[in-house]
Each structure stands twice: as structure tokens, then as C-alpha cells.
Amino acid sequence: MNIVVICYLYGSLLLYLVTGGADFGAGVVELFTPAAGKNHIREVMHRLTSPIWEADHMWLILAIVILFVGFPDVYAQISTSLFIPMTAMLLGIVGRGTSYAFRNADNSVHDKFKHTDNFIYVASSVVTPFFLGVITSAIFSGCRPAGSSFTDVYIDSWFNYFSFSAGVMTVIFCGYLAMVYTLARFPAERHVLRSRFLLLSLLFFAIVSVVAWDPVFASLLSDSLPRVIIASAIMLLTGITLYVIWRLIYSTHSKWARLFALAPVLFTVFVICCTGNAGKNTGILHLPLYINPDLGKTINILGITLIISSLLIVPALGYLLYAFELPFYKKPNNTPGPGQ
Amino acid sequence: MNDFIAARSQMALSLGFHIIFSCIGMAMPFFMATSHLLWLRTGNVIYQRVTRAWAKGVAIFFATGAVSGTVLSFELGLLWPTFMKHAGPIFGMPFSLEGAAFFIEAIAIGFYLYGWGKFNKWFHWFTGLVVGISGVTSGILVVSANSWMNSPSGFTFKNGHYTNIDPVQAMFNNAWFSEALHMCIAAFAATAFAVAGVHAFMILKKKNVYFHSSAFKIAATFGLVASFLQPLSGDLSARGAAKRQPAKLAAMEVHFKTASRVPLYIGGIYYEKTQSLKYAISIPAGLSFLVNRKFDSTVEGLDHFPTDQRPPVAIMHYAFQIMVAAGMLMALVSLLYLAARIKWGRWLEKDWLYKLYALCIPVGFIAVEAGWTVTEVGRQPWIIQGVMRTAEAVTPIHGVQFSFYAFTAVYITLALMVIFMLYQQIKLVSYTDHERGQLI
Numbered sequence: 001m002n003i004v005v006i007c008y009l010y011g012s013l014l015l016y017l018v019t020g021g022a023d024f025g026a027g028v029v030e031l032f033t034p035a036a037g038k039n040h041i042r043e044v045m046h047r048l049t050s051p052i053w054e055a056d057h058m059w060l061i062l063a064i065v066i067l068f069v070g071f072p073d074v075y076a077q078i079s080t081s082l083f084i085p086m087t088a089m090l091l092g093i094v095g096r097g098t099s100y101a102f103r104n105a106d107n108s109v110h111d112k113f114k115h116t117d118n119f120i121y122v123a124s125s126v127v128t129p130f131f132l133g134v135i136t137s138a139i140f141s142g143c144r145p146a147g148s149s150f151t152d153v154y155i156d157s158w159f160n161y162f163s164f165s166a167g168v169m170t171v172i173f174c175g176y177l178a179m180v181y182t183l184a185r186f187p188a189e190r191h192v193l194r195s196r197f198l199l200l201s202l203l204f205f206a207i208v209s210v211v212a213w214d215p216v217f218a219s220l221l222s223d224s225l226p227r228v229i230i231a232s233a234i235m236l237l238t239g240i241t242l243y244v245i246w247r248l249i250y251s252t253h254s255k256w257a258r259l260f261a262l263a264p265v266l267f268t269v270f271v272i273c274c275t276g277n278a279g280k281n282t283g284i285l286h287l288p289l290y291i292n293p294d295l296g297k298t299i300n301i302l303g304i305t306l307i308i309s310s311l312l313i314v315p316a317l318g319y320l321l322y323a324f325e326l327p328f329y330k331k332p333n334n335t336p337g338p339g340q
Numbered sequence: 341m342n343d344f345i346a347a348r349s350q351m352a353l354s355l356g357f358h359i360i361f362s363c364i365g366m367a368m369p370f371f372m373a374t375s376h377l378l379w380l381r382t383g384n385v386i387y388q389r390v391t392r393a394w395a396k397g398v399a400i401f402f403a404t405g406a407v408s409g410t411v412l413s414f415e416l417g418l419l420w421p422t423f424m425k426h427a428g429p430i431f432g433m434p435f436s437l438e439g440a441a442f443f444i445e446a447i448a449i450g451f452y453l454y455g456w457g458k459f460n461k462w463f464h465w466f467t468g469l470v471v472g473i474s475g476v477t478s479g480i481l482v483v484s485a486n487s488w489m490n491s492p493s494g495f496t497f498k499n500g501h502y503t504n505i506d507p508v509q510a511m512f513n514n515a516w517f518s519e520a521l522h523m524c525i526a527a528f529a530a531t532a533f534a535v536a537g538v539h540a541f542m543i544l545k546k547k548n549v550y551f552h553s554s555a556f557k558i559a560a561t562f563g564l565v566a567s568f569l570q571p572l573s574g575d576l577s578a579r580g581a582a583k584r585q586p587a588k589l590a591a592m593e594v595h596f597k598t599a600s601r602v603p604l605y606i607g608g609i610y611y612e613k614t615q616s617l618k619y620a621i622s623i624p625a626g627l628s629f630l631v632n633r634k635f636d637s638t639v640e641g642l643d644h645f646p647t648d649q650r651p652p653v654a655i656m657h658y659a660f661q662i663m664v665a666a667g668m669l670m671a672l673v674s675l676l677y678l679a680a681r682i683k684w685g686r687w688l689e690k691d692w693l694y695k696l697y698a699l700c701i702p703v704g705f706i707a708v709e710a711g712w713t714v715t716e717v718g719r720q721p722w723i724i725q726g727v728m729r730t731a732e733a734v735t736p737i738h739g740v741q742f743s744f745y746a747f748t749a750v751y752i753t754l755a756l757m758v759i760f761m762l763y764q765q766i767k768l769v770s771y772t773d774h775e776r777g778q779l780i
Contacts (some may be wrong), residue, residue, distance in 0.1 A: 028762075033430065035527065048546055051374075052450055054403070054406060054446035054449055054450060055404065055443065055446040055447050055450060056445050057406065057410070057446075058439070058442060058443040059442075060410065061410055061413055061439050062439045062440075062443065063411045063438050063443060064414065065413065065438075065439040066436070068413075068416065068417060068424055068428040068435070069428055069429055069432030069433070069435065069436055070429070070432075072424055072425045072426070072428035072664055073419075073425060074778070075417050075424060075425070075428060076417060076421035076422065076424055076425035076428075077421075078417070079414070079417030079418045079419045079421050080735060080736065080737065083418055083735065083737045083743075085420065086414060086418060087743050087746070090411050090414055090415075090745060091747075092748060093407055093410055093411065094407045094408070094411060094750055095750075095753070096407075097403055097404070097406060097407035097410075098404055098407055098757070100403070101399065101400055101403030101404065102757060102761055113760075133642050150738060153737075160678070164461070170468060171436060188536075189492060204375075245734070246397065273726070294502075294503060294505065295429045297505055297506060298429040298432065298433075298505055298507050301433055301507050301508065302432070302433070302436055302507075305436045305437055305440070306436065306440075307586055309436075309437070309439075309440030311441070312440065312444060313440060313443050313444060313447070316444060316447045317443075318449050318452060320447050320450050323458070323459070324450075324454065327513070338376070
């Protein structure tokens with residue numbers, strides 16, 4: 001049952017990155033859009049995310065619940081050492097969820113409020129994934145506190161170059177993902193958004209390269225050869241994947257691009273794990289996750305709960321996706337979305 | 341403000357904020373589904389309009405409730421890491437089930453809000469109902485986790501170690517049923533009164549009266565049933581507290597000396613220095629009767645507990661009195677409404693009835709907040725009754741007050757925005773043609 005629970009934990013985190021990430025990405029794309037095109041982008045992104053965006057963010061709740069029920073020590077330690085970035089991320093989550101709901105519910109009111117909603121929406125779409133990246137990379141690489149001062153315990157584990165570059169990588173990645181989903185689903189947008197898609201692809205490639213090479217520079221004098229190989233391999237694979245997705249999007253098989261977009265997700269996670277662990281392997285979190293043997297019964301029940309819940313959730317979610325997305329494939333150029 | 345107080349304040353703020361949204365999230369989908377059912381059964385288009393207007397409200401409240409709920413799941417660890425480290429595996433089962441229920445709610449709300457005209461009409465209605473059912477399920481599960489803190493079970497605590505963990509026994513602890521029942525009914529009563537009050541206000545303003553009357557009728561009926569049931573469930577809760585947390589009950593009633601034939605005090609002003617209550621109405625042997633159903637029975641007083649194990653009496657007494665008073669007011673107003681529905685139909689034409697309802701908009705939520713205060717403050721100084729003190733559980737980080745200030749600012753802004761947004765929506769209902777517009 002331990003394996004089941006760990007799979008669910010990583011699975012829901014990954015799905016959060018894929019679905020919630022694309023959601024945040026909608027805001028990131030809006031940021032990269034010149035003022036004149038913003039309304040158009042909003043409308044397109046709304047069509048993309050509207051029926052499922054609430055469900056997208058449930059993966060995070062699932063992950064956090066699994067963490068505190070099954071791995072309470074890890075949860076307690078993360079929440080203590082990473083108090084500051086986690087609080088920042090929470091504020092981002094609040095801003096993002098509410099501004100999205102408000103600006104959509106708000107079809108009547110003054111421009112001033114719309115402006116505020118839009119601003120908060122874009123800002124929190126950037127802040128949240130940024131700190132998500134910072135937190136993830138800190139979990140994988142964070143040093144054990146070197147001392148007992150405030151900075152040692154609460155700052156050093158995440159306030160560093162690596163965590164920040166991982167944060168930026170997550171933001172760019174979210175934007176890229178949203179772009180892939182959009183273009184795969186609304187082929188009419190391909191030409192409108194071509195230059196932005198190219199820009200985000202290049203940015204993504206650049207930032208992945210930076211993060212991948214980071215541990216090489218960090219240990220220039222010691223055993224850097226295997227890391228050079230890993231870094232080069234990551235760059236190469238990312239480059240190939242981005243190119244393949246690009247070709248798929250601008251072909252008749254654009255919907256397959258969405259499946260392919262999973263590859264960069266895995267790279268992103270892989271890069272963070274690899275570079276993080278390679279840099280400093282005394283992380284906050286020891287991988288594989290340590291399960292306290294006292295918790296045997298809890299883990300068994302948690303596993304059973306998760307399996308039973310999946311039997312309810314998966315078909316329902318599948319039908320939701322099917323019901324709202326299928327029409328788009330049937331008539332790709334005639335897409336009057338539910339949101340007017 | 342020290343870190344401990346800051347952490348408690350932030351938790352209180354977050355829960356106090358979230359509880360309103362979750363109450364609405366539990367009850368409002370049922371109003372919506374009822375109105376939807378009326379539309380499907382009668383074909384009266386006014387019910388479709390009501391359904392759509394309420395669905396918009398549900399969407400705003402769900403979104404806000406979902407984020408404040410997400411925040412809470414993190415705050416448990418951020419503010420109380422020691423508590424979560426030990427309690428997580430014991431009382432986590434309802435949380436993991438709640439995660440699933442919440443997920444289903446989010447899926448159902450996707451179907452409902454964006455599914456107008458897309459699905460079989462009964463399937464569409466059913467998804468609306470599922471929103472409500474999973475909302476109530478979530479509520480019951482979360483309250484059951486909270487009741488474990490009041491009535492811990494499902495583990496052995498020895499020398500600072502928690503062993504023999506049994507999450508199922510922890511979930512079905514002695515307090516779960518009475519607490520969950522009280523909370524669910526409270527959610528329905530509070531939401532129904534707020535919704536009915538808003539529509540009553542619009543009726544008074546003579547805007548779109550037919551629409552608002554139809555909506556009012558549904559909400560007021562829910563409020564009637566809930567406010568009549570609530571005193572019964574309150575009695576169950578109080579007697580449970582007397583058994584499991586005698587200090588809580590004693591503080592609620594300002595009952596210091598263990599004795600028999602203990603009177604029940606209503607109202608009054610509490611003087612901390614003399615530990616006495618003045619100007620209260622006293623019902624002789626009332627508390628003894630309420631707790632044990634015998635006038636000459638003994639009720640444990642605060643003198644049974646060392647001073648460092650007593651909850652703050654003043655807060656407890658006032659919060660409890662406010663809750664009961666608010667509950668009684670709602671029951672009374674419902675009684676008038678019932679009388680109007682059964683016998684004095686002309687009252688339904690009168691302004692005073694609607695004025696009463698309009699005044700009652702916040703009353704249900706005041707009761708909810710006060711009741712929540714009683715539950716949580718009454719457990720102090722414990723975070724797990726009799727096992728772990730709240731002060732032992734708090735995060736070791738300094739500067740929690742900054743996080744508290746940030747969340748205070750955010751929550752106040754959010755509250756204002758939600759109110760503004762709803763005001764706009766309600767105003768809009770009066771002027772726009774809803775068959776034309778798409779939702780959201």
C-alpha cells in the first residue's frame with residue numbers, strides 16, 4: 001500500500017503541474033500579450049479553462065492531504081522551513097482563484113474593477129507557480145539548517161539562485177503549457193499566436209538550459225563530467241521535444257501535441273530533481289519518501305480511500321473533459337464557447 | 341502581538357472567513373436544485389431565472405470557499421506543525437475523504453454551470469444536486485476532523501508517543517455526530533436567512549417582485565425547517581460537551597462551583613475579578629435539568645480544573661449567549677412565517693415581515709461565528725483536548741504577525757469584493773433578461 005500512496009502523491013502533484021499549471025499559464029500568456037490583444041487572449045483562455053479550472057486545482061489539495069496524513073514529519077518540516085515561500089504561494093492561490101471568478105462573474109461593472117481583477121489575475125498567475133517552483137526545488141535541494149539563526153532555518157533553504165531559477169522555469173513552463181493546449185484545441189489561433197508561442201518555446205528552452213547547467217558550474221572543479229553529460233542530454237531532449245510539439249501544432253495532428261506536452265512536464269520535474277539532488281544531497285526530504293512503520297494502518301486506509309475515491313472521480317472527470325472538449329474536435333472552426 | 345497570538349488570530353481569521361463560504365457552499369446548491377426542480381416540474385420560467393441567479397452566487401462562493409479552504413489545508417501545517425506531525429495520521433482520514441468529496445463537487449459544478457442546454461435536463465439537474473450533496477459531505481467530514489480535537493480517540497498516548505493509531509475510530513469519535521449535525525443545520529439556517537433576507541430586501545424595494553417572491557419562498561422554507569430543528573441538535577451538542585468537555589460547558593454557563601440544582605443563566609455581564617455574573621436572568625436548576633434531565637443532578641464546575649486548564653470565561657459566555665439568541669430569533673421569525681403560510685396569508689403582503697427578514701440577513705452567520713468560537717475557544721488551552729496544548733503546537737518561526745497582517749488585508753479585501761460582486765449581481769437580476777445571457 002505504501003507504493004500506492006506514494007504513486008498517488010506524485011501523481012497528483014504531476015497532474016497539478018499539468019492541469020493547474022496550464023491554468024496559471026493562461027495568466028502568464030496574458031502577461032506576454034500586448035495590450036491590444038489582451039481581450040482576445042482572455043476570451044480564448046476562458047474558453048480553454050472555464051469548465052474544468054476548479055477541478056484543476058483540486059490536485060493540489062489531494063497532494064497536500066496525502067502529505068499530511070501519510071508523511072506528517074515531511075509535512076511539518078516543509079511547513080516550518082519553507083514558511084515564507086509557502087505563505088507567498090498561498091496569497092497567490094487566493095488572488096488567482098478569486099480574481100478569476102470575480103472577473104468572469106463580473107459582466108456588469110466598472111472598468112476600474114475589471115482592471116484590478118485583471119492585474120491581480122496576471123500577478124498571481126506568475127507569483128503562484130514561481131513560488132511553487134521555489135518550494136519544489138527547495139524541497140529537493142534545501143540544505144539542512146547550518147545554524148539556528150532565523151536566516152539559517154527559514155531563509156537559506158530557498159533563498160538562492162537555484163531555487164529562483166527553478167521558480168522562473170516553472171512560470172515559463174506554465175505559460176508554454178497553456179499555449180500548447182490552446183493552439184492544439186483552437187487551430188484558428190495558430191497564426192494569431194505564432195510569435196508568442198515561439199517566444200515562450202525559446203524562453204522555456206533557455207531557462208531549462210540555465211537550470212540544467214547550474215550544478216555543473218556549482219562543482220566546476222570536482223566530478224563535473226557526468227553532470228555535463230546530464231545537462232547536455234537535458235538540453236538536447238528539451239530541444240527535440242519542443243521542436244516536435246511545434247511541428248505537431250502546425251500540422252493536422254495538433255491534438256496529439258497536448259499528449260506530447262507531458263514530456264516537458266517530466267523534464268521540468270526531472271531537471272529540478274536531478275540538479276537539486278546533484279547539488280546538495282542532504283535535502284529536507286529524503287527520497288524515496290520514508291514511511292513511519294507506526295503509521296501502517298493509516299497508510300492502508302489512506303490507500304484504500306484513494307483507490308475508492310478514484311473510482312468515483314476518474315469517470316466523472318473523464319466525462320467532464322469529454323463532454324466539454326469533444327465538440328471542439330468535431331467542428332474545429334466553429335467554437336462558440338460556453339462563455340459567450 | 342506575540343507569535344502565538346498571531347498564529348491563533350490568523351487561524352481564527354481564516355476559519356472565520358472560510359466557514360461562511362463553506363456554509364453557503366453546503367446549503368445554497370440545495371436551494372438552487374430545489375428551484376431547478378420546480379422549474380422542471382412546473383415549467384414556470386421564473387424558477388429558471390431564480391436557479392440561474394443562485395447558480396451565479398454558488399459559483400462566486402464556491403471559488404472563494406475553494407481558495408480559502410486550500411489556504412487552510414496549508415495553514416494547519418504552517419501554523420501548527422507539531423500538531424500536524426502527530427495528529428495528521430490520526431485524524432487525517434476525514435480530510436482525505438473530504439479531498440475526494442471536494443473534487444467531485446468541483447467536477448459537478450463544472451457540469452452544472454457550463455452545462456445549460458448541453459445535457460439531458462435531468463442529468464443537468466442531478467449535477468446541481470451532486471454539488472450540494474458533496475458540499476454537505478465535505479462539511480460533515482471536516483467537522484468530524486474537528487470533533488476529534490474535542491473528543492480525541494483512536495490512539496494511545498503514552499510518554500509523548502502516539503501509538504495504536506486507528507484512523508477509523510478517530511473519525512467516528514464520540515463527538516462527530518452531534519457536531520456535524522449542528523453544523524449542517526446551522527449552515528442551512530444561516531444561508532437560508534441570508535438569502536431570504538436579500539430577496540426580502542428587494543421585495544421591499546419593489547424591484548422585480550414576482551422573481552424575488554419566488555426566490556424568497558424557497559429560501560424562507562429552508563430557513564423555517566432548519567431553525568426549528570436547530571435547538572434540538574443544540575441540546576444534543578451541549579449535553580455531549582457536558583460529558584466530554586465539562587470545562588467548556590461550565591465556562592459557557594459561568595458555572596464555577598460544582599453543585600447540584602445549578603441554575604441556567606441567560607444574558608448578564610461577566611465580572612472577571614469576582615468571577616461572577618450580574619444582571620442575568622436565572623432559571624433555577626435549569627442547567628442541571630438540561631445536562632442530566634434531573635433538577636437535582638450535579639454539574640461539574642470550573643473549580644474542578646486548575647486555572648491553567650480553563651477556557652476564557654467571558655468570551656465563552658458571551659459567544660454562547662449570542663449564538664443562542666440569534667438561533668432563537670431565527671426560530672421566532674420562522675414561526676411568524678409559518679403562521680403566515682398556514683393561516684394569516686395576508687401577512688405575506690405586509691412590509692413588516694420582509695423587514696424582519698431583511699434585518700435577519702447577518703443573524704445566521706453571527707450565530708455560526710459565535711458557535712464556532714464556543715467550539716474552538718472552549719477547548720483552550722488544548723489543541724487536542726487533554727493531550728496537547730495549543731502553545732506546544734505552534735510554529736517556532738518568529739514574525740508570524742506579518743503573515744497575519746497580510747492575510748487580514750487579503751481577507752478583508754476579498755470580503756468587500758464578494759459583497760460588492762453580489763450586490764451587482766442582485767441589482768442586475770432586476771434589469772436583465774436572463775434567458776438571453778449565458779452564465780459566467
